Amino acid sequence: MQRYGILIDTTLCVGCYECENACAERWGFPPDADAHTLSSTQNTAINQCNEVYVPKMCMHCLEPTCVSVCPVGAFTKTAIGPVVYDADKCIGCRYCMQACPFDVPKYQWSSVVPKVTKCNLCYERISKGENPACVDACIPQARIFGTLESLIAEAKKRIADNAENYYPAVYGVNEAGGTSILYLANKQFAELGLKANLPLHPLPDLTWAILSKIPNYVFWGGTLLGGIWWLTQRKNEIRRLENSLKTMEELHPSSRLNNNNHS
DSSP states (O other), X not given: OOXXXXXXXXXXXXXXXXXXXXXXXXXXXXXXXXXXXXXXXXXXXXXXETTEEEEEOOOOXXXXXXXXXXXXXXXXXXXXXXXXXXXXXXXXXXXXXXXXXXXXXXXXXXXXXXXXXXXXXXXXXXXXXXXOHHHHXXXXXXXXXXXXXXXXXXXXXXXXXXXXXXXXXXXXXXXXXXXSEEEEOSSOGGGGTOOOOOOSSOOHHHHHHHHTTSOHXXXXXXXXXXXXXXXXXXXXXXXXXXXXXXXXXXXXXXXXHHHHHHO
């Protein structure tokens, strides 16, 4: 089965932020005109670095560390490329955040029922033969969607045809064992805020070897703290509701009498 991905040509990105808006609409997130950074409510973002607009999103690694370290299988590498997340399985350990070499997964710390958020390459759309929302929204076609084989061939062709316009490499072909998101640029990738010091081999085995040395009580302690945080939030909500009811009774004592009479 073919694996799919996105080729991002930073020489074509004009910083219109239409991809951000389309992504926010797709996920039901509120659009934020000022925060151009990945967050728990923004799964694609346009960073500006050295006067170049650089789209950021989940890299959908060919051998993702988030999948390898998740103890409950909340992350899955699909056969067609996207790395997807199942919030119903997640226990909030946040190993994925620690393991990701690209610092992509974000956590909804302020939510009563928090979960991890990240791009899933619009898995539902591409499964039906459609493009990811961000690709359809990109007017200058700085993002193109296709099979990894065709995207790599297209990237190499652009470099060969316009050598003076491109740095002679395709980011994502080898980094961390390869990714489904590829980049072209007119300067070295490190100058654009892309991590250029990553090993050129898959990281899951190495990452898990390190994380497995962490005592179990650290893992369960983190899970327990997450549960305590959630309970605290719920208690605060109940306390606020009780205070509101008390205030209403003080302002309208007749309602309390009526309630007592009905009881």
